Structure formats: C-alpha cells, structure tokens
Amino acid sequence: MEMERVTEFPLAHLDRRPRKRARLGWDVSQVPKAQVGIFCGQEVGSITSYASSGATPDHIISSSLFVKGVARNGSPPWREDDKDGHYMFAIGENLTSRYKIHSKMGEGTFGQVLECWDRERKEMVAIKIVRGIKKYREAAMIEIEVLQQLGKHDKGGNRCVQIRNWFDYRNHICIVFEKLGPSLYDFLRKNNYRSFPIDLVREIGRQLLECVAFMHDLHLIHTDLKPENILLVSADYIKVLDYKGSSRAPKESSYLKRVPKSSAIKVIDFGSTTYERQDQNYIVSTRHYRAPEVILGLGWSYPCDIWSVGCILVELCTGEALFQTHENLEHLAMMERVFGPLPQHMLKRIDRHAEKYIRRGRLDWPEGATSRESIKAVLKLPRLQNLVMQHVDHSAGDLIHLLQGLLRYEPSDRLTAREALRHPFFTGDHLRR
Numbered sequence: 405m406e407m408e409r410v411t412e413f414p415l416a417h418l419d420r421r422p423r424k425r426a427r428l429g430w431d432v433s434q435v436p437k438a439q440v441g442i443f444c445g446q447e448v449g450s451i452t453s454y455a456s457s458g459a460t461p462d463h464i465i466s467s468s469l470f471v472k473g474v475a476r477n478g479s480p481p482w483r484e485d486d487k488d489g490h491y492m493f494a495i496g497e498n499l500t501s502r503y504k505i506h507s508k509m510g511e512g513t514f515g516q517v518l519e520c521w522d523r524e525r526k527e528m529v530a531i532k533i534v535r536g537i538k539k540y541r542e543a544a545m546i547e548i549e550v551l552q553q554l555g556k557h558d559k560g561g562n563r564c565v566q567i568r569n570w571f572d573y574r575n576h577i578c579i580v581f582e583k584l585g586p587s588l589y590d591f592l593r594k595n596n597y598r599s600f601p602i603d604l605v606r607e608i609g610r611q612l613l614e615c616v617a618f619m620h621d622l623h624l625i626h627t628d629l630k631p632e633n634i635l636l637v638s639a640d641y642i643k644v645l646d647y648k649g650s651s652r653a654p655k656e657s658s659y660l661k662r663v664p665k666s667s668a669i670k671v672i673d674f675g676s677t678t679y680e681r682q683d684q685n686y687i688v689s690t691r692h693y694r695a696p697e698v699i700l701g702l703g704w705s706y707p708c709d710i711w712s713v714g715c716i717l718v719e720l721c722t723g724e725a726l727f728q729t730h731e732n733l734e735h736l737a738m739m740e741r742v743f744g745p746l747p748q749h750m751l752k753r754i755d756r757h758a759e760k761y762i763r764r765g766r767l768d769w770p771e772g773a774t775s776r777e778s779i780k781a782v783l784k785l786p787r788l789q790n791l792v793m794q795h796v797d798h799s800a801g802d803l804i805h806l807l808q809g810l811l812r813y814e815p816s817d818r819l820t821a822r823e824a825l826r827h828p829f830f831t832g833d834h835l836r837r
C-alpha cells in the first residue's frame with residue numbers, strides 16, 4: 405500500500421529522477437523556520453467550524469472511543485506512526501467520520517496526500533496528512549495560513565489550489581484540498597519525457613505567471629515552484645502522432661505521445677511560501693529550479709520564483725530538467741554554459757559559504773570539478789538559443805527572448821511576473837506587427 409520512497413538518483417538508464425523531489429533538494433536538510441501560525445480548525449468557506457480552545461469534536465478524539473478495536477464512529481483502531489512520523493492507514497478506512505480513504509495520490513517531505521470521499525459535500529477531495537512531527541506540524545500551520553490568505557483574495561481563477569477544510573487528527577494536521585489531476589512532472593514522466601507542444605507551454609506559462617503575479621501582489625513568495633507542484637486540473641489526455649519519437653519509450657509507443665485535453669493548471673504546495681522580507685538568504689527551492697542568487701548566498705526575493713518559472717518553461721519544451729545536478733559548483737558551471745559567464749558584480753558579493761566556488765574572480769571551473777563525468781555533463785549542455793531551437797518549431801524567437809528575460813542572472817534585471825505576461829510570446833504582438 406505504501407508507495408516506494410526513492411531518496412537517491414535511480415540508475416541512469418531508468419527513470420533518472422525520484423518521483424517527487426524533496427523541496428530542498430537532496431543536498432540540504434534544512435526545513436524552513438516555522439513562523440507564528442493560526443491554531444483553529446475550521447471549514448473554509450462554510451458554516452461548520454470548531455475552535456481548538458473549546459471542546460474537540462468527537463470524531464477527532466482517537467483512542468477512547470473504541471469498542472474491541474472498532475470505533476463507534478467508524479474510525480480505525482489507533483496505530484503507531486511509521487518511523488518518519490507518517491500516518492499509517494488502510495484503503496477503505498475512515499479519516500474522521502466524514503472522509504473515507506480511497507487511494508494514495510502522492511507523497512512529499514511534509515506528508516502523504518490521500519484521495520478521500522467527503523460524505524458531507526459528496527465529492528472526492530485530496531487530503532494532505534502531515535507528518536506528526538513538531539516542525540512539520542508548525543510548517544503546516546503556515547501553509548494553512550497562506551492558503552486561507554490566497555483564498556480570501558481569490559477573485560476566481562488565481563490558479564492556486566483551493567483549501568476546503570483542515571483539522572488536527574491523532575497528532576496529524578490534515579489539510580483538505582479540491583482534488584486535481586496529475587502533476588506536470590508525473591505527466592512528463594508517464595509520457596517518457598516527451599516535450600509539450602509549444603501552444604500548451606504558452607497556456608501553462610501564462611497561468612503559472614498569473615499565479616505568481618497574484619502571489620507577489622500579496623507580498624508572498626512561493627519559493628518551491630517546480631513541475632511536481634503544478635497540477636493539471638483534469639487527468640484526461642489524448643494520444644497524438646509524434647514523428648520525432650522517443651528513444652526512452654518502448655518501441656510500440658515511441659510514435660505516440662500524450663497531450664492533456666485541457667491546459668488548465670493549478671499551483672500547489674505552499675509549505676515553503678514566505679512573506680517578502682529584506683534579509684532572506686537561507687537556502688530555498690528544489691535544486692534544479694534554484695536561482696543563482698540563492699546558491700551564491702546573495703539574499704533572495706520575488707525574482708527567485710521567476711527563475712524557477714524560466715527553468716520550468718524550458719523543461720516543458722524539452723521534456724527534461726535543464727540543470728540535472730545536485731552540486732553547487734557544477735550547477736553554476738551549467739548555468740554559465742547555457743547563459744554565459746556570471747557577472748563580476750555578483751561574484752564579488754558572494755557569501756563565505758560560496759567563496760570556494762570562485763578563483764581569481766571567476767568560477768573555479770573546470771579546475772574545481774569533482775570528476776570527468778561532471779565536466780562532460782556540463783559540456784553536453786547547449787546554449788539557450790540552440791536548446792530551444794532544437795525542440796520548438798514555431799515561436800522559438802519569442803520564447804528565447806522571454807526566457808532571456810526570466811533567466812537573467814541579476815535578480816533585479818529579471819522580468820517581473822506582470823512584465824512577463826505582457827511579453828509578445830503571450831500577447832502574440834509580433835504577429836500583428
């Protein structure tokens with residue numbers, strides 16, 4: 405029942421990435437420092453609510469209600485969490501008397517996500533059951549606060565997943581969400597890492613930037629944008645002929661590729677979302693999508709989300725993550741290969757942790773490389789223009805220009821989300837000229 409939890413790169417000839425990459429990459433074990441949360445369970449946007457200061461509802465109390473191991477209210481017997489603090493469950497069981505567990509949909513650093521039937525609203529929902537460990541519980545309370553904040557300002561179509569409810573059950577914070585389809589990463593993976601058509605990339609990019617603009621207007625920074633955290637609203641897809649084929653696909657399916665029926669997406673996972681502050685320089689983002697200022701310890705703000713969007717758009721066009729690395733120096737060398745040298749003024753300001761990557765005013769590469777394979781992996785990468793031209797047949801010029809704006813090294817030079825939305829790649833202005 406439990407899904408395999410992959411923590412390292414599987415063998416190169418197989419799936420090259422874990423199903424869900426940890427929010428802080430494989431290289432950092434830091435969890436964002438918890439801030440003050442709200443401690444009151446409530447149904448979001450509905451009348452039924454309860455306050456933690458008063459009596460706890462019956463179905464939330466665990467052990468005392470059991471008669472010979474079966475609860476009167478239909479709750480399963482109390483079980484120990486697993487060694488990582490994950491809630492142990494069986495398909496078909498109740499999660500409180502309201503929700504019935506149908507399947508497991510996903511897993512991340514913070515907990516498991518279960519597909520459940522909501523008996524009250526008569527619909528399927530996705531419930532994130534957070535690990536029963538203090539730091540994850542505290543971070544979950546921040547996520548709830550952010551979700552409620554986003555919901556409050558939602559004028560429809562803000563592209564952020566909607567929270568329906570939350571409660572504290574047997575020491576696990578449970579967050580109830582609207583149920584969505586597969587993540588863009590899962591879709592790519594099941595499609596043997598075939599690229600998305602450019603018009604779909606455009607639609608997804610537009611919605612993603614709308615979400616980021618909406619968050620930034622509220623002074624919120626997501627900090628963990630990646631294909632795993634962008635979900636298609638619907639799981640439906642069609643199969644179309646793909647003349648380019650795929651070397652990674654089994655023969656019989658190599659000329660057929662899946663294309664989502666609808667381009668509608670929503671962003672999830674606000675567990676690392678933070679309010680904008682001046683002094684933020686701890687490590688954020690999952691490795692592949694991490695901005696240069698984060699790696700160099702220069703402090704980060706809204707533009708770190710924009711860098712991630714740039715990396716995601718490249719990945720959707722090519723089918724594979726742009727920077728497949730888990731090491732800082734190699735990562736910076738890859739950036740230089742794709743975008744050219746890092747600017748001197750940024751290298752001069754780096755913090756003491758990043759000093760070791762610089763020698764005589766430039767990146768210590770290839771001298772500082774840990775292996776020949778690493779040097780080869782960097783050399784294999786093409787320049788941005790070539791990479792896009794290899795995969796995109798029309799709109800390549802506009803897309804390259806947009807990506808150059810999203811992936812500028814200097815954060816203050818990077819396009820804002822609102823500026824990016826006005827780019828000809830989205831408005832089609834060049835066609836009217």
Ligand SMILES: Nc1ncnc2c1ncn2[C@@H]1O[C@H](COP(=O)(O)OP(=O)(O)OP(=O)(O)O)[C@@H](O)[C@H]1O
Nearest residue numbers: 427510511512513514515517530581582583584673
């Ligand atoms: N609303 C939803 N509908 C359908 N599936 C979902 C939903 N929310 C989450 N999932 C699935 O569960 C997975 C884990 O969710 P989420 O990213 O919120 O967990 P997390 O523990 O915070 O992850 P991370 O390790 O990135 O911090 C997602 O990648 C997705 O596959």
